Amino acid sequence: MGRPPCCDKIGVKKGPWTPEEDIILVSYIQEHGPGNWRAVPTNTGLLRCSKSCRLRWTNYLRPGIKRGNFTEQEEKMIIHLQALLGNRWAAIASYLPQRTDNDIKNYWNTHLKKKLKKLQTGQDGDNQDGISSSFPLISKGQWERRLQTDIHMAKRALSEALSMTNADSSKDSSTNIFSHPHTTLPYQASNYASSTENISRLLENWMKNKNPLKSAAATAGSSSSEGALSCPFSFNSSNSDASLGSSTSVEEAANLTPENSIFQDESKPNMEGEVQLTMLEKWLLEDGSGLGLGQGHGHEGLVNMSSEDGEGLF
DNA sequence: AATATGATCAACCGCGTCACT
DNA sequence: GAGTGACGCGGTTGATCATAT
Numbered sequence: 001m002g003r004p005p006c007c008d009k010i011g012v013k014k015g016p017w018t019p020e021e022d023i024i025l026v027s028y029i030q031e032h033g034p035g036n037w038r039a040v041p042t043n044t045g046l047l048r049c050s051k052s053c054r055l056r057w058t059n060y061l062r063p064g065i066k067r068g069n070f071t072e073q074e075e076k077m078i079i080h081l082q083a084l085l086g087n088r089w090a091a092i093a094s095y096l097p098q099r100t101d102n103d104i105k106n107y108w109n110t111h112l113k114k115k116l117k118k119l120q121t122g123q124d125g126d127n128q129d130g131i132s133s134s135f136p137l138i139s140k141g142q143w144e145r146r147l148q149t150d151i152h153m154a155k156r157a158l159s160e161a162l163s164m165t166n167a168d169s170s171k172d173s174s175t176n177i178f179s180h181p182h183t184t185l186p187y188q189a190s191n192y193a194s195s196t197e198n199i200s201r202l203l204e205n206w207m208k209n210k211n212p213l214k215s216a217a218a219t220a221g222s223s224s225s226e227g228a229l230s231c232p233f234s235f236n237s238s239n240s241d242a243s244l245g246s247s248t249s250v251e252e253a254a255n256l257t258p259e260n261s262i263f264q265d266e267s268k269p270n271m272e273g274e275v276q277l278t279m280l281e282k283w284l285l286e287d288g289s290g291l292g293l294g295q296g297h298g299h300e301g302l303v304n305m306s307s308e309d310g311e312g313l314f
Numbered sequence: 315a316a317t318a319t320g321a322t323c324a325a326c327c328g329c330g331t332c333a334c335t
Numbered sequence: 336g337a338g339t340g341a342c343g344c345g346g347t348t349g350a351t352c353a354t355a356t
Contacts, residue, residue, distance in 0.1 A: 015324095015325075016325075052325075055325065059325085060324080102324075106322075107322095107323095
């Protein structure tokens, strides 16, 4: 019995999102918070399926998203995490809070895959699909062995990432998620700035053509979003000065901070990664005798670690 | 200038998982 | 425990832009 398609309704719009739709969606989420995606199309009047709304929000409109070029640091992180986790892009993205899984996936497929292929040409002819193919999937019955392998790989990848991070920290500390592990992963103020950039960018184009309030209200139909639309990007009920009609820039108008934004806790809902990282780091640090972490000895201990090191950890 | 080819990335699709009844 | 609905993830597609011919 197959599952019926989620968007088989006639009249469901597909394709690129328009700025109007973005604004309606942002306004709605500002008012109601993310989640309950099923209700979003109904309540906003958007002719989109719930899935599409969620995707648009998480991949594009969500506060804290950094777009554009990946830094060398991010690139290294992705490569190491891909080796460690495989194509679990959401898990990888949880270690790079400013990037979406879709972004990382695209970047891997378009840039890193090729890069690694190039690097590996001549070294390992049979490894044509990046690092992950060095660690083929293990059958379900062998989960224990896989766990051990994963542990080993986690140690190794993290130590390498740490060593790289230490080496580069003077250059780019902002992307060094390991340098202050418990303070840098959650969103900081700058993330919200980048989010307003997203929105201001779409508004920039949109406002050239239309009056957003009129248009969005009309598009929203009978939804309850009218109130929100009067101040679509304040992100703060008390910040009613942030009207679109004023000459104030969107960035100023939004006046976002992690403290006053309703997205404060939501901006990266999946903090599983942080937990994972924290646990791993804790473990690594506790196991520091073998790693030499924090003692200025680099990661020789890890590199020389035998595959049996994972045994007895639990 | 016109066309072909390649690269990029936003969005879609199908499936798995989880939560609720 | 089974059935159902909603959500989230990963693979893939297709539109658009950039570059080469």
